[in-house]
Amino acid sequence: MGIKVLGKTKDLRTNTPVIYAQMSIMDYLELVSDDFDDFRFQRKRVNYVPYERMKEDIKKGALLPSITLATKFEYTEDVLSVLDNDDYLKHTLLNMTGKFNILDGLQRTYILQDIKNEGHEFHPEQSVLLEFWIESQLKNLIYRLIVLNAGQKKMSMRHQIELLFLNIKDTLEREIPNLEIHTQKESTRRNKSKKFALDRLVMGYQSFLLKNTEVKRSNVVAQEMLENNVLDSTAEELGSGFEDFIRFLNIYTRLDEATFNHYENYSKSAHVEAENEEEFDYNSAKQWFASENVINCFFAAVSKFISSSNRESNLFKTLNRLVELINQSQVYSDPLGLGVLYKIQSGIDPRRVSVDFQTRKIIYYGLLEYFKEDGAINLDECWQLGAF
Known part of the structure; x- marks a missing residue:
């Protein structure tokens, strides 16, 4: 399993560190583990016609929009402690299988898993872009999920609060x-x-x-x-x-x-x-x-x-x-x-x-x-x- 760190930034309003990375699809599925849907709590799997088109496009090598992950609340310090060293950072992220919550991209992950289970072999150069959100301050976690998410895309308050409780x-x-x-x-x-x-x-x-x-x-x-x-x-x-x-x-x-x-x-x-x-x-x-x-x-x-x-x-x-x-x-x-x-x-x-x-x-x-x-x-x- 491998990962490429593309860059790092910080949300200056909440001081939330963000890591941009790239992985192969198979490595990504291994990272979130087969139990990734345990993170969804009440977020149900959606049967949506355009997802069938997306599924066929992915099989042909289409690049997906980035997926946002967050380390579970109790593991944020593990990542923050190696944030300035890319080698240690990659090693730490790769050893955190099953310790991430999917904040944005759950349905895409379902589709990727379905394609894998159907026996499809992904092109070795076909990758997925990831955004790792590392937040250790509870007040910033609440603010980002409830307020900033509302400004980024249409998301019900109910769903935003589910994401908050998912993390804590x-x-x-x-x-x-x-x-x-x-x-x-x-x-x-x-x-x-x-x-x-x-x-x-x-x-x-x-x-x-x-x-x-x-x-x-x-x-x-x-x-x-x-x-x-x-x-x-x-x-x-x-x-x-x-x-x-x-x-x-x-x-x-x-x-x-x-x-x-x-x-x-x-x-x-x-x-x-x-x-x-x-x-x-x-x-x-x-x-x-x-x-x-x-x-x-x-x-x-x-x-x-x-x-x-x-x-x-x-x-x-x-x-x-x-x-x-x-x-x-x-x-x-x-x-x-x-x-x-x-x-x-x-x-x-x-x-x-x-x-x-x-x-x-x-x-x-x-x-x-x-x-x-x-x-x-x-x-x-x-x-x-x-x-x-």
């Missing part, structure tokens, strides 16, 4: 105790707390950025207006905001753990006290914090609250007290007031309104009431207030 998934799992992030491809039954689907965390962060639960708006103009507010942010603002998101994600996983354990114990109890004999969906209750609607509502409400008040530290105290409240609750109690919430949800008329939309409205405004009152109000009352 392992970092998040190291920073937050027992956090497990799984992809759609790896999707398994959620049989423990602190286990979240990556696409739901992506939407949670998008809700945090937009301060809004409706991250999949049909109104394109309204969506662009919300996203433009984010794109006006500086690297420092985005970096600081993401640090806030991580701190609240940490406490969110603790809420999930406490809730999962409490309602699992509830479900294992053989006898229920008379006042609780009414049917209660405890299986849904223990998974409550893993649901898409709750994740979106929680992070949208948190972002809205801390942006409109100077009570961020109060909110941490409120949420910590909620964790303790759940942990110390009696077995047959319902500390989150979910029995009331489920009753309210059952009264939503799907012929008049969207059940999901109305559910998000109730949870979002209910959480805001809870935050405003510093937790000095029962959540079942908050859900009722959120329903008005």
Whole structure:
């Protein structure tokens, strides 16, 4: 396997080192490994008619547009340490098989792999141009993916955030105790707390950025207006905001753990006290914090609250007290007031309104009431207030 370094530059706005290189197609496929599609997370393979034409052109020797790779976040220092020595740099890159994320060129890589699997032999001089993106500063990573990518080509904010989480998934799992992030491809039954689907965390962060639960708006103009507010942010603002998101994600996983354990114990109890004999969906209750609607509502409400008040530290105290409240609750109690919430949800008329939309409205405004009152109000009352 060989590689030719063509040049190096730096994005002067973010100080991101960039390496331009060239490899044979077979060497490139070996570098990204057969498991390269593990990096895609929710980015699905696209069946697009022009790709068939591209496939035939490649077989005839066509040169592809450059492909952008990024070293996984934890390996950036390995590359940066040899950046000024081309011999060491080439050696380092060639020994990083499977340690790259494909930021731009996933579909092209699929096509190249298909051609290889069909037994086609690429011309030995047919190469692929590569751009290696080496970024070790989290704030610059966020800024480049969310803001600069938006200016380079049309890319949904959702996709940009997926790329961000693609780069820092392992970092998040190291920073937050027992956090497990799984992809759609790896999707398994959620049989423990602190286990979240990556696409739901992506939407949670998008809700945090937009301060809004409706991250999949049909109104394109309204969506662009919300996203433009984010794109006006500086690297420092985005970096600081993401640090806030991580701190609240940490406490969110603790809420999930406490809730999962409490309602699992509830479900294992053989006898229920008379006042609780009414049917209660405890299986849904223990998974409550893993649901898409709750994740979106929680992070949208948190972002809205801390942006409109100077009570961020109060909110941490409120949420910590909620964790303790759940942990110390009696077995047959319902500390989150979910029995009331489920009753309210059952009264939503799907012929008049969207059940999901109305559910998000109730949870979002209910959480805001809870935050405003510093937790000095029962959540079942908050859900009722959120329903008005």
